[in-house]
Amino acid sequence: MKKQNDNTHQLAIFEIIEEALQQLAQEGRIVDSGERKWNAITRKHDIVWVSSEHATKH
Numbered sequence: 870m871k872k873q874n875d876n877t878h879q880l881a882i883f884e885i886i887e888e889a890l891q892q893l894a895q896e897g898r899i900v901d902s903g904e905r906k907w908n909a910i911t912r913k914h915d916i917v918w919v920s921s922e923h924a925t926k927h
Contacts, residue, residue: 900920901917
């Protein structure tokens with residue numbers, strides 16, 4: 870049971886992080902690098918984000 874709760878908690882954290890990344894992308898602070906990296910916790914390929922020129926000016 871604890872393992873399932875840990876996994877659920879980790880997935881919730883990843884969802885929050887993903888929302889924050891999407892917001893940063895909408896603001897133009899980060900951009901999709903075109904690369905993907907396997908995430909064993911979410912069991913999917915995640916976008917590899919990079920800083921945009923806009924982000925380095927702030």
